Amino acid sequence: MSAGQATLGSRLPRLLSLVPYLLAHPGVRVDQAAADFGVTEKQLRRDLELLWMCGLPGYGPGDLVDLSFAGETVTVTEDAGMRRPLRLTTAEATALLVALRALAEVPGMVDTDVVRRAVAKIESAVGAADAPAGVAVGLTAREEETTASVRAALDRGRALRIRYYTASRDVVGERTVDPMRLLLVEGREYLEAWCRSAEGVRLFRLDRVDDVVELAEPAAPPPSARPTDLSAGLFRPDPEQREAVLMLEREARWVAEYYPVDELVEWADGRAEVRLRFTDDAWLVRLVLGLGGHAQLLRPAPLRAAVAERAEQALRGLAAS
Amino acid sequence: MNLVLCLLSTRQFLSAERIRATVPGYDGAASDEAFFRMFERDKAELRDLGIPLETGRRSMFDTVDGYRIARQDYELGDIELAADEAAAVALAARLWDSPELAGAARGALVKLRAAGVEVDEAAGAGVEPKVRATEPAFGPLLAAVQAGRAVTFEHRPHPAAESRRRTVEPWGVVSWRGRWYLVGHDRDRDDVRCFRLSRIEEPVTAIGPAGAIQAPEGTDLVGLVRDSAGPPPVIGVARVWVAEGRALGLRRLGRLLGPRDHHGAPGEVLELELRSPETIARWIGGHGPDVVVLEPAELADAVRRGWAAAARAHASPAPRLADQPSDEQLGVELRSVAR
Numbered sequence: 001m002s003a004g005q006a007t008l009g010s011r012l013p014r015l016l017s018l019v020p021y022l023l024a025h026p027g028v029r030v031d032q033a034a035a036d037f038g039v040t041e042k043q044l045r046r047d048l049e050l051l052w053m054c055g056l057p058g059y060g061p062g063d064l065v066d067l068s069f070a071g072e073t074v075t076v077t078e079d080a081g082m083r084r085p086l087r088l089t090t091a092e093a094t095a096l097l098v099a100l101r102a103l104a105e106v107p108g109m110v111d112t113d114v115v116r117r118a119v120a121k122i123e124s125a126v127g128a129a130d131a132p133a134g135v136a137v138g139l140t141a142r143e144e145e146t147t148a149s150v151r152a153a154l155d156r157g158r159a160l161r162i163r164y165y166t167a168s169r170d171v172v173g174e175r176t177v178d179p180m181r182l183l184l185v186e187g188r189e190y191l192e193a194w195c196r197s198a199e200g201v202r203l204f205r206l207d208r209v210d211d212v213v214e215l216a217e218p219a220a221p222p223p224s225a226r227p228t229d230l231s232a233g234l235f236r237p238d239p240e241q242r243e244a245v246l247m248l249e250r251e252a253r254w255v256a257e258y259y260p261v262d263e264l265v266e267w268a269d270g271r272a273e274v275r276l277r278f279t280d281d282a283w284l285v286r287l288v289l290g291l292g293g294h295a296q297l298l299r300p301a302p303l304r305a306a307v308a309e310r311a312e313q314a315l316r317g318l319a320a321s
Numbered sequence: 322m323n324l325v326l327c328l329l330s331t332r333q334f335l336s337a338e339r340i341r342a343t344v345p346g347y348d349g350a351a352s353d354e355a356f357f358r359m360f361e362r363d364k365a366e367l368r369d370l371g372i373p374l375e376t377g378r379r380s381m382f383d384t385v386d387g388y389r390i391a392r393q394d395y396e397l398g399d400i401e402l403a404a405d406e407a408a409a410v411a412l413a414a415r416l417w418d419s420p421e422l423a424g425a426a427r428g429a430l431v432k433l434r435a436a437g438v439e440v441d442e443a444a445g446a447g448v449e450p451k452v453r454a455t456e457p458a459f460g461p462l463l464a465a466v467q468a469g470r471a472v473t474f475e476h477r478p479h480p481a482a483e484s485r486r487r488t489v490e491p492w493g494v495v496s497w498r499g500r501w502y503l504v505g506h507d508r509d510r511d512d513v514r515c516f517r518l519s520r521i522e523e524p525v526t527a528i529g530p531a532g533a534i535q536a537p538e539g540t541d542l543v544g545l546v547r548d549s550a551g552p553p554p555v556i557g558v559a560r561v562w563v564a565e566g567r568a569l570g571l572r573r574l575g576r577l578l579g580p581r582d583h584h585g586a587p588g589e590v591l592e593l594e595l596r597s598p599e600t601i602a603r604w605i606g607g608h609g610p611d612v613v614v615l616e617p618a619e620l621a622d623a624v625r626r627g628w629a630a631a632a633r634a635h636a637s638p639a640p641r642l643a644d645q646p647s648d649e650q651l652g653v654e655l656r657s658v659a660r
């Protein structure tokens with residue numbers, strides 16, 4: 001870079017890392033280097049051209065950067081003294097070390113001894129001055145045994161038989177699944193797998209897996225099985241779900257934070273009206289009945305009547321005793 | 322780039338004039354003023370990148386400050402990672418699902434690669450931990466924590482409460498069980514507090530000088546959040562009857578004590594830990610006649626009151642009150658207040 005160029009942005013840190021990178025990878029292919037830096041090959045070639053022009057007039061050849069190209073590969077022949085990359089900034093050290101430390105607390109999902117060794121090595125390379133600050137993560141890991149069994153099956157590429165509790169239908173059932181990934185999203189662990197009975201990719205919450213048996217047969221998700229897109233969060237509107245309208249009193253307002261609700265009207269008296277998506281009638285009736293009058297189901301009308309009927313039944317049962 | 326090369330190559334402090342004469346690019350400056358403008362901007366850029374730019378004088382006879390980069394502070398220390406350790410680093414760098422932290426983690430990976438560490442970003446496929454940070458307050462709060470500045474914002478203690486202005490000395494942002502919290506000293510209440518980020522409203526304004534706020538030595542950020550947002554302690558046990566084949570979710574939470582009939586209906590007795598009476602009354606109440614509380618009496622009473630209230634609330638067809646919008650109005654109003 002010539003001094004005074006203003007529009008470099010993230011380019012200067014890349015340029016500063018490029019010489020030590022090339023020293024550490026003599027004869028690296030240009031496309032490989034571009035991939036490692038997360039830029040296009042064209043951009044990387046422009047960076048290399050700029051590097052080639054760097055140096056100080058009046059100094060010896062050792063003060064210039066010199067590169068040699070052979071076919072698709074590149075090698076540094078003069079490094080101008082830039083043999084090591086710049087140390088990590090506090091933000092970089094924080095992002096990496098906080099993530100590693102969080103993983104070190106998730107036994108079963110990763111080998112925590114390996115993670116701790118990586119933390120120690122990075123800490124010593126980073127130095128105390130840039131110790132991470134201001135961010136901490138507590139990933140939860142209460143299903144250690146289940147996680148470890150699922151992880152082992154994934155590593156060995158085996159199918160699993162699981163005993164799974166389906167909350168929406170309040171039932172426990174056996175399923176045979178072809179594991180695809182182990183996910184930890186929004187504080188919960190999930191097994192992403194092809195479910196042979198549902199014939200689709202499903203996410204199974206590990207805290208609802210009661211038993212895991214690894215089968216002798218290989219995991220074989222069909223080619224049509226696509227990993228779940230997590231970029232918009234776990235809950236995506238499902239066209240098969242229906243909508244309920246609920247009036248929540250103050251005491252039940254947490255429902256709108258806990259469950260994915262679409263829209264919200266707040267009334268001046270503190271009540272709120274929400275639209276909640278649901279799959280199973282009995283689940284919705286259980287939710288509303290449990291809220292004990294702090295929530296009123298406005299629609300659908302048949303389920304509103306069902307809430308009233310279940311409540312009356314329960315009260316009659318008590319009166320009989 | 323040339324400025325970095327120049328300052329790295331010197332052990333002595335170089336004056337601005339000397340730098341101007343040496344570094345290609347500065348020779349094009351039309352005037353002293355133009356040169357100093359360029360030079361100031363470049364120095365600021367280097368400092369932003371974390372390059373340790375030192376200022377000093379070569380001797381007591383020097384009349385102006387010179388500059389140099391301390392090589393031992395500039396360079397990343399030696400590091401060698403085994404293949405499994407590098408895979409763990411790749412997994413860690415993928416953890417963040419927020420532009421601020423993901424960008425910083427990527428920057429760290431580039432430097433590690435430049436130090437000769439082979440980090441395969443696809444390593445550890447099959448395991449995918451993610452920490453999302455989509456709350457709008459996350460970026461400004463993280464920036465304030467890292468700059469050591471106090472912040473002020475509007476906050477709702479719970480969804481139904483009025484929002485209140487808070488001024489906080491932020492110690493850290495903490496992700497716990499998939500939710501983000503701000504931990505710090507609340508100036509208004511003169512106490513340590515945790516705030517859920519989803520209940521902090523924009524704008525978050527940083528106040529006061531940078532570097533003024535620091536978490537006390539030995540602060541356990543995650544521990545503070547766990548104490549404030551974790552489950553309440555066990556205060557007793559409840560015994561309930563569950564009808565045969567019903568309330569499977571409730572059964573998973575407790576311990577079955579044995580079969581028992583209730584008014585001639587077959588079922589089992591289930592023992593449950595009692596933490597929050599409201600929560601357990603809700604879980605039990607939802608099952609209606611399929612679950613009957615045997616003890617304690619207070620819990621049985623709470624469940625019965627809940628049923629009576631639910632019966633009253635749902636006794637008639639859905640009300641059409643004056644303030645009750647029709648379906649069509651509902652659609653319009655919902656959109657206008659949707660967040």
